[in-house]
Amino acid sequence: MAKSRLQIIPLGGLGEVGKNMTVFRYGDEIIVIDAGMAFPDETMPGVDIVIPDFSYLIENRDKIKAILITHGHEDHIGSLAYLLRDVSAPVYATRLTCGLIEGKLKEQKIGKYNLNVVKTGDEFRRGSFRFGFFHVCHSIPDSCGVYVRTPVGTVVHTGDFKFDHSPVDGEQTDMHKLAELGRNGVLVLCADSTNAQNPGYTLSEAVVSKSLRDAFHEVRGRIILATFASNVSRVQMAIDAAVENKRKVCVFGRSMVNVVGIALEMGYLKAPEGTFIEPEELSHYRDDRICILTTGSQGEPMAGLSRMADGSHRQVQIHAGDTVIISASPIPGNETSVGRTIDNLMRLGAKVITSRTSRVHVSGHGSQEDLKTMLSLVRPKFFVPVHGEYRMLRSHAELAESLGVPKQNILIGDNGTVFEFTNRSGKINGKVQSGAVFVDGLGVGDVGNIVIRDRQQLAQDGVFIVVIALEKGSSQVAAGPDIVSRGFVYVRDSEELMSGARSRIEHVLERCNTGNVTEWNAIKTQIRDALGRYFFEKTKRRPMILPIIQEVR
Known part of the structure; x- marks a missing residue:
């Protein structure tokens, strides 16, 4: 790579919401901004979390000078531990973010x-890069954007941000620093696009604070409040409202317990x-002296609120008179699971308050007027929208463009896109390997698209297993076929279908015996094909068919 060129390479966060990660490369030197994760959607059965594909970074591990983290939300720190298994580089972050990372x-x-x-205001040098952090308003304290000074120009990466003039912690987005950067000249702005389709300004967190205080004052029974564990500002609001109304606070959910303890x-x-x-003190x-803080605002199956809703929680049983406040909006793809949780809570007699019915949640991401303000302050030569699905970008x-950035200077890409800049030009110059890596239990990357496809097939149409014993060196049946069906049909209630299946298996084996076909893989393929056609004809379903052949001497 030519030393006079800066490459900006997003490995996550473009065309999606989550698993944010951006690489800056100049010559043989790299810095990384954020290392996030995403939650699996309903097409990924059994997957715990999704992280970026680190292949490019692992191939270039000796070039990595620093990893910069903008704030402590999971979509920005959730894959860092997996990255640090393979990469040794110093990590820079604000105090709370470091505590959560540790x-x-x-x-x-x-x-x-x-x-x-x-600390904001500090500046660091790693190789050819000089970088610093500036404060931004978001839904967790110590949130920052980053500026990076390179030999070809300055790049501003906003992280997650909005302009809130009455923030809960009293710290506003640092407009003075942004204006200073803009006056001195910014080559590239990479800015949060999550709410780019929403007109106006994003509401202040103060609105949520008032709504929660009002709700806590009015409710007479137990209050169960679910939010993201890492939304520390929202947790503080709930604590304040509980204290004002003489309620004790009990925390549930492993991540909530961990984050509350650290904070x-x-x-x-x-x-x-x-x-x-x-x-045990509940x-x-x-009931009117209790507030329960829990995870599960996204309907995650094993989270605290979900288990309370389906009756499987060992310590909290929902009953009439309870009020559940879901202080979060569903992440795209989670709407069904959140809706199911709400239905289950209401069946148990609880009243449920959501952001649709009350202002118990506002976004931590800037809307159109916030984004215009950022662009106006920074005045970049080139603009790369990041952090969002394609329509948001x-x-x-x-x-x-409406604010005067030339259309040819606005670059939209995907994960893996190489944005290349000199001090005068900017273009897209190819791609690097990127994508999603699935984490399932202790396995990282061992569950790929083929495994996911198999799981989807098993979930949709079940499995049909055929066990046959063949005489050695032939396709002559010694025993069987024995049939096992799981998730497809119940064998005892489907005798006619099973009889037809056996007939087709026997026909295949006779044909193989006549044709002197003794290679097991060939026999298995013919059984699989014959049964696949038969089952689809009779049921319009495609179960996974697993022929198992044993040899008898």
Whole structure:
């Protein structure tokens, strides 16, 4: 790569919401911004989380000078522990973000790491890169954008942001720093596109604070509030509302317990002594003196709220008089699971308050007027919309063009796209390997598209297993065929279908015997094809068919 060119390569976060990761490369030097994860959708059965494909970084691991993290949400830190298994590079982040990262690294048993706490205003040099952090408003304290000074010009990466003039923590997005960067000249702006289709400004977090206080004041029974564990600002609002109304707070959900513990210890959450109680103490208090904080705002099957809703939670049973507040909006793809959770809660007699019925949630991402403000302050020569699905990127590009950024200077790409810049030009110059890596239990990347396709087939049409014993060296049947069906049909109730299946298996074996076909793979293929045609003709279903052949001497 020519040393006079800067490459910006998103490995996650383009054409999707989640698993944000962007690579900056100049010559033989690389820095990485964010290392996030995404939640699986309903087409990924059994998958726990989705992380970016790190192949490009692993191939270039010796070139990586630093990893910069903008804030502590899972879609920005959730894959860092997996990356640090293969890459050794210093990590730079603000204090709370470092605390959350350290908790995840210990959980994943990452023994060696170099974590550096930064403050806004500090500037660092790693190789040809000089970088610093500036404060932005988001739904977690210590959120930052990043500026990177390179030999060809300055790049601003906003991270997740909005302009909130009455933030809960009192810290506004640093417009002065953004204006200063703009005055001194910005080559490229990479900006959050999540709400690029939403007109106006995003509402202030103060709106949510008031709505939660009102709800806590009015409700007479138990309050169960579900939100993202990493939404520390929202958790603080819930604690404040509970304290005002003399409610004790009990925390459920592993990630919620972890984050609340870290944030309390570091001083980012504040509560009077005696505010929190243990689960076994719930029975000591009247319902109108209890607030339960839990995970599960996205309907995740094993999260606290989901288990309360389906009756499988060991310590909390939902009953009439409970009020459940879901202080989050469904991530695209999670609408069905969230709706199912709400239905289950209401069947159990709970009242459910969501962002559709009350202002118990506002986005942490800027809407169109926020995005226009960012563009106007930074005044970039080139613009790359990031962090969003394609329609969001396109809407953001149109906003930039309406503010005077030349159309030819607005570049839209996908994960893996190589955006290449000199101090005068910008273009797309090819792609690198990118994509999604599935994490299932302890396995990372061992579940690929073929495994997912098999799981989808099993979930949709089940499996049909045929066990046959053949005499050695021939296709003469010694025993069987024995049939096992799971998730396809119940064998005892489908005798006619099973009889037809056996007939077709026997016909295939006779044909193989006559034709002197003794190679097992050929016999299996013929059985699979014959049964596949038969089952589709009779049931319009395509179960996974697994012939198993045993040899008898």
